[in-house]
Amino acid sequence: MIQKSDKVFEIHTKKLSYIIGLRSESCLEQLYFGRRIGVKSASALQEKYASEYGNTILGIEKEHITFDNICVELSSQTLGDYRESSLEMKMPDGSYAYHFLYKDYEIYDGIYKESSSTRMPHAKQNDIEGCQTLEILFREEKYNIELRLVYTAFEDSDVITLRRVLKNDSNEMITLDKFMSMQLDLPEANYEMVTFDGAWTRERHMHRRKLAPGRVVNDSNTGTSSNHHNPLIYLVREGASKDSGECIGLNLIYSGNHYEAVEVSPYQKIRMMTGVNPHRFVYQLAGGDVFYSPEAVLSFSPDGMNSLAQNFHHFVQNHIIAKHWNKNERPVLVNNWEATYFDFQEKKLLKLAKDAKELGIELFVLDDGWFGKRENDHCSLGDWKVNEKKLGGTLDEFANKIETIGLKMGIWMEPEMISPDSDLYRSHPEYAIEVPDRHVFLGRNQLVLDLTQECVQDFMIQSVGNILDCGKISYLKWDMNRQITDGYSRLLEENGEFYHRYVLGLYRVLDTLTKKFPDVLIEGCSAGGNRFDLGMLCYMPQIWTSDDTDAKERICIQEGTSYGYPLCTMGAHVSAIPNHQTLRNIDIETRFHVACFGLLGYELDLSKLNKSECKVLKEQIAFYKKYRKVFQYGTFSTHKMANDNEIWQVVSRDQCTAIAMVYQKESTPNLSNDILRVEGLLDEEGYHVRTRKQALSIKTFGNLVNQVSPIEIAEGGVMQAIVDKVYRMDSEVEEYDVTGDMLAYAGIKLSQRFIGTGYNEKTRVMPDNTSRMYVVEKKK
Numbered sequence: 202m203i204q205k206s207d208k209v210f211e212i213h214t215k216k217l218s219y220i221i222g223l224r225s226e227s228c229l230e231q232l233y234f235g236r237r238i239g240v241k242s243a244s245a246l247q248e249k250y251a252s253e254y255g256n257t258i259l260g261i262e263k264e265h266i267t268f269d270n271i272c273v274e275l276s277s278q279t280l281g282d283y284r285e286s287s288l289e290m291k292m293p294d295g296s297y298a299y300h301f302l303y304k305d306y307e308i309y310d311g312i313y314k315e316s317s318s319t320r321m322p323h324a325k326q327n328d329i330e331g332c333q334t335l336e337i338l339f340r341e342e343k344y345n346i347e348l349r350l351v352y353t354a355f356e357d358s359d360v361i362t363l364r365r366v367l368k369n370d371s372n373e374m375i376t377l378d379k380f381m382s383m384q385l386d387l388p389e390a391n392y393e394m395v396t397f398d399g400a401w402t403r404e405r406h407m408h409r410r411k412l413a414p415g416r417v418v419n420d421s422n423t424g425t426s427s428n429h430h431n432p433l434i435y436l437v438r439e440g441a442s443k444d445s446g447e448c449i450g451l452n453l454i455y456s457g458n459h460y461e462a463v464e465v466s467p468y469q470k471i472r473m474m475t476g477v478n479p480h481r482f483v484y485q486l487a488g489g490d491v492f493y494s495p496e497a498v499l500s501f502s503p504d505g506m507n508s509l510a511q512n513f514h515h516f517v518q519n520h521i522i523a524k525h526w527n528k529n530e531r532p533v534l535v536n537n538w539e540a541t542y543f544d545f546q547e548k549k550l551l552k553l554a555k556d557a558k559e560l561g562i563e564l565f566v567l568d569d570g571w572f573g574k575r576e577n578d579h580c581s582l583g584d585w586k587v588n589e590k591k592l593g594g595t596l597d598e599f600a601n602k603i604e605t606i607g608l609k610m611g612i613w614m615e616p617e618m619i620s621p622d623s624d625l626y627r628s629h630p631e632y633a634i635e636v637p638d639r640h641v642f643l644g645r646n647q648l649v650l651d652l653t654q655e656c657v658q659d660f661m662i663q664s665v666g667n668i669l670d671c672g673k674i675s676y677l678k679w680d681m682n683r684q685i686t687d688g689y690s691r692l693l694e695e696n697g698e699f700y701h702r703y704v705l706g707l708y709r710v711l712d713t714l715t716k717k718f719p720d721v722l723i724e725g726c727s728a729g730g731n732r733f734d735l736g737m738l739c740y741m742p743q744i745w746t747s748d749d750t751d752a753k754e755r756i757c758i759q760e761g762t763s764y765g766y767p768l769c770t771m772g773a774h775v776s777a778i779p780n781h782q783t784l785r786n787i788d789i790e791t792r793f794h795v796a797c798f799g800l801l802g803y804e805l806d807l808s809k810l811n812k813s814e815c816k817v818l819k820e821q822i823a824f825y826k827k828y829r830k831v832f833q834y835g836t837f838s839t840h841k842m843a844n845d846n847e848i849w850q851v852v853s854r855d856q857c858t859a860i861a862m863v864y865q866k867e868s869t870p871n872l873s874n875d876i877l878r879v880e881g882l883l884d885e886e887g888y889h890v891r892t893r894k895q896a897l898s899i900k901t902f903g904n905l906v907n908q909v910s911p912i913e914i915a916e917g918g919v920m921q922a923i924v925d926k927v928y929r930m931d932s933e934v935e936e937y938d939v940t941g942d943m944l945a946y947a948g949i950k951l952s953q954r955f956i957g958t959g960y961n962e963k964t965r966v967m968p969d970n971t972s973r974m975y976v977v978e979k980k981k
């Protein structure tokens with residue numbers, strides 16, 4: 202709900218309030234942001250001064266107010282505000298001085314009415330009630346420039362989106378040096394900042410730091426939202442935890458260079474902002490031109506980080522992902538990348554598909570290497586013609602064979618790239634991003650296409666369209682494997698516009714293709730999770746979370762990712778051991794358990810599995826399919842036990858089913874016993890809890906097996922391998938009847954872990970990096 206009374210604008214959702222008031226013509230004061238409140242009088246919320254500070258500039262003289270120490274929605278150095286500015290522009294007179302004055306406002310139902318003119322992805326209403334927009338209009342009178350602050354309340358998700366729109370109504374050029382989507386000032390500084398950072402194969406690990414006077418910047422300048430720093434940030438009250446405390450979350454619907462800054466001012470106020478990165482950004486706005494910022498996404502929860510994450514999950518699922526996909530159960534897939542890399546031909550692929558079908562897999566994804574002369578990563582990007590020798594025929598014919606086996610057909614492409622060794626480069630070198638007369642540095646032996654050029658965008662639409670026109674393709678993995686270095690286009694007058702225009706070009710391509718092929722499920726990918734953001738999710742409902750499929754590493758990656766993005770967006774695969782990224786050996790059940798908290802896939806050579814492993818996989822896939830809706834669309838949260846073991850849990854929307862995983866990173870002797878708590882069920886209802894029976898390899902016990910075995914089984918020996926091929930031991934299974942509140946508050950004291958003094962069918966055998974899964978079902 203949005204309303205205006207006197208000079209105060211109130212934006213409320215179910216649980217949060219955002220209150221701003223006009224203090225003067227040039228001062229829109231940020232009065233309150235936090236837990237939902239009723240507002241009686243604005244004066245209680247206003248900043249008050251009886252006299253001015255020493256050397257400050259007075260913005261509102263009669264009230265002794267300096268703009269340097271008042272929470273505002275917009276201000277500038279010209280007004281005496283020396284904190285980080287969210288808007289910097291060069292005026293026609295060559296100065297950086299602007300002075301916007303309040304003119305008008307508008308409140309209406311639905312999302313921002315010019316959303317489709319922005320040429321950028323945006324949050325959608327999707328027929329859900331309770332979505333309203335407020336526009337506040339300011340004008341810079343000297344030059345006739347209009348600035349709109351736009352707020353949209355998504356009541357159902359407890360989210361407000363914010364953006365700014367600048368219209369140059371003068372006849373002269375203005376130059377934007379920095380144009381943030383929003384700024385939020387807070388009156389107190391006792392927060393900690395949480396960011397989600399990393400690198401290739403180590404994406405979105407959570408980092409938390411105490412704020413101190415000064416500025417912390419979280420940004421990317423690689424041309425994509427990047428694996429260095431995700432645009433998602435949290436500010437949490439000191440001491441706030443996963444389950445309690447006030448938390449603020451901010452994200453950006455944008456896939457290029459982003460910038461988030463959090464500043465603690467000399468007067469212990471906070472200013473935070475997000476938007477397009479001002480680094481290498483200079484944008485010229487001629488008379489009559491409009492500049493739209495991307496849309497920022499703001500949420501709040503008084504109940505800890507899990508609850509804030511759940512607001513984002515709800516928002517992404519209901520307002521970011523296309524309606525067509527947002528409740529759609531996603532297929533279990535097999536991907537041939539780690540099974541074959543580039544070394545495949547038709548026979549090998551069809552064998553993989555047949556094996557996959559046997560196990561219950563639904564979709565076959567043909568990864569890199571099917572086109573041009575691509576036998577390695579040195580050539581052919583841009584030459585999107587099927588290598589018929591490798592596939593044994595046309596794409597159509599190959600896809601038919603996959604369909605005959607009983608699987609759907611998916612394919613990998615990397616449309617934004619061009620190999621110097623490609624027919625495309627030989628015929629159109631001007632399509633590549635290169636600075637004339639300068640050495641170009643390659644990344645994975647390739648260059649990036651100059652998407653600021655319309656003809657390149659058209660080429661891309663055509664080349665992807667040709668593949669999808671085959672008609673049999675139901676899934677596309679859209680990859681982007683290198684960073685952009687010299688952002689330069691020969692056609693641009695101002696190359697400071699390059700990075701933003703690249704993203705706009707990409708969005709035009711994606712918009713056209715998704716409208717033409719709405720039924721093709723697209724999974725985003727960028728060397729794993731290098732472009733995991735809300736912008737991409739508007740076009741593609743899922744993203745390959747990371748090239749790293751090691752379950753232990755995935756615990757950090759998937760948990761970090763989950764603070765901004767729901768499980769239905771995260772690709773998660775079971776792969777071979779030793780893991781191809783970390784060389785770590787984690788048992789097949791734990792690899793599966795971690796991948797269950799996401800969109801399950803398998804990425805390994807299935808023909809190498811032995812009989813007992815095939816049986817295990819079959820059971821895994823049947824189990825996932827049975828509970829797929831809960832895993833993909835349930836309410837997810839992560840917790841820690843007192844002994845530091847992890848609990849991940851997901852609860853069905855109707856609160857009838859929950860699934861919890863206990864993950865133990867290290868086996869520490871005689872650690873306190875595990876207590877399994879699962880929250881979010883109906884307090885007084887009865888539930889049955891049961892361990893998912895899992896298969897244990899005798900290899901787990903090494904030589905200890907000989908304590909019970911009638912024949913000698915040497916560790917690493919032939920006999921051990923033979924037994925392992927055909928036989929897996931069953932894990933312990935615990936069963937309990939509980940009530941929802943028992944399970945949430947008292948918890949279940951789980952059976953003892955293996956401690957070296959004995960073993961029976963009740964022992965929980967849990968070496969390093971192992972897990973258990975528990976299924977909770979409401980009693981009829």
Ligand code: GLA
Nearest residue numbers: 538568569726727728729748
């Ligand atoms: C990237 C992706 C991988 C795989 C390869 C193929 O690294 O992240 O999943 O598709 O490209 O070259």
